Amino acid sequence: RKEVEQDPGPFNVPEGATVAFNCTYSNSASQSFFWYRQDCRKEPKLLMSVYSSGNEDGRFTAQLNRASQYISLLIRDSKLSDSATYLCVVTIRAAGNKLTFGGGTRVLVKP
């Protein structure tokens, strides 16, 4: 089983709609959680950290569920520019806090 798993998608989203997707992690000792965004043929860029109480950044909301070992990302009022691959990232203390990436969820926002 992979340490961090994501639905690869694609999620086809009408412009203006809301889309949400999850990421599950296998190691209960996971410490820090992030969402990254990767555009085609570009490097990944940090979208937001995920805090235990959940956090919001504009149209983006991230949540952490430690009991069920998943994090989620919700995008409201989707824009065409939100089309990208969203990468879930987890750090595991036992692995020296090494970043572990999921395979990514592809989101396509269409007019």
Added chain:
Amino acid sequence: GAGVSQSPSNKVTEKGKDVELRCDPISGHTALYWYRQRLGQGLEFLIYFQGNSAPDKSGLPSDRFSAERTGESVSTLTIQRTQQEDSAVYLCASSGQGGKTEAFFGQGTRLTVV
């Protein structure tokens, strides 16, 4: 510079040649990562340096791959006797304290083996 810098940005090499890729992390970042990304694929972990600890080399695909880092500065990834399947983008990232803060990526080196 302010960000992670990688060089060269593009490299075309002949099969069987050795290549060396360079990464300049953000100043003060103790952790440094190398990843490989083949076209249309996800990130493949290669190696992780964290301060003075022994590097985590668990992702290196073969003994043709090696990496070094001196202190908390520059890292080089060396691929010996390149093969066509080594063609990919090689991404470097650095972070403040091994995951306690977020990591930042360089723009990558696109390697093509012909």
